Amino acid sequence: EDQVTQSPEALRLQEGESSSLNCSYTVSGLRGLFWYRQDPGKGPEFLFTLYSAGEEKEKERLKATLTKKESFLHITAPKPEDSATYLCAVQGVNYGQNFVFGPGTRLSVLP
Amino acid sequence: ETGVTQTPRHLVMGMTNKKSLKCEQHLGHNAMYWYKQSAKKPLELMFVYNFKEQTENNSVPSRFSPECPNSSHLFLHLHTLQPEDSALYLCASSQEGQGTNEKLFFGSGTQLSVL
Numbered sequence: 001e002d003q004v005t006q007s008p009e010a011l012r013l014q015e016g017e018s019s020s021l022n023c024s025y026t027v028s029g030l031r032g033l034f035w036y037r038q039d040p041g042k043g044p045e046f047l048f049t050l051y052s053a054g055e056e057k058e059k060e061r062l063k064a065t066l067t068k069k070e071s072f073l074h075i076t077a078p079k080p081e082d083s084a085t086y087l088c089a090v091q092g093v094n095y096g097q098n099f100v101f102g103p104g105t106r107l108s109v110l111p
Numbered sequence: 112e113t114g115v116t117q118t119p120r121h122l123v124m125g126m127t128n129k130k131s132l133k134c135e136q137h138l139g140h141n142a143m144y145w146y147k148q149s150a151k152k153p154l155e156l157m158f159v160y161n162f163k164e165q166t167e168n169n170s171v172p173s174r175f176s177p178e179c180p181n182s183s184h185l186f187l188h189l190h191t192l193q194p195e196d197s198a199l200y201l202c203a204s205s206q207e208g209q210g211t212n213e214k215l216f217f218g219s220g221t222q223l224s225v226l
């Protein structure tokens with residue numbers, strides 16, 4: 001059974017304190033790994049797609065990396081506006097458009 | 112309007128009520144989805160429509176009934192719900208759907224409370 005786990009469940013950082021979020025997955029053939037950001041009371045917003053091990057993507061203070069078993073979302077010098085829940089999802093080759101989501105990491109960045 | 116719009120934003124209903132959730136996408140996409148998001152649980156896929164045809168029903172109880180009259184509109188009809196059905200219901204769309212690396216565009220959701 002394909003699974004996605006994320007750690008930590010919650011993370012509190014001081015403004016400027018860099019850290020990483022982890023997404024571990026098991027899937028029978030990876031089509032793509034996706035990162036989303038979700039603000040309270042809103043739907044998830046797309047951040048990145050990674051397709052193969054070794055791939056990296058960057059957007060402002062965020063960088064996503066991918067290995068064969070996990071993905072990291074690195075946050076460099078975070079700001080309070082980076083506070084949100086970050087969701088990881090995988091799409092396996094056997095599923096078509098059916099994504100498997102992780103439970104998310106709730107990030108709080110304190111000023 | 113742009114993106115994916117869901118109405119209502121909040122809904123409180125009794126167990127014997129009948130209500131409907133509405134979703135409209137203005138992105139020209141061909142696939143639409145309903146997801147359920149409960150506290151501290153991963154998003155659960157409920158239904159998928161691809162070119163107006165239902166291609167996935169993820170073992171959802173019959174008290175949830177989807178309807179997709181065209182590629183831009185998606186409804187979720189609710190009747191005789193249970194308190195455990197209280198959750199955030201998210202609508203999403205994607206460009207093409209089946210077999211592609213499609214990112215999802217989500218609406219803001221309907222927060223449903225069943226009393």
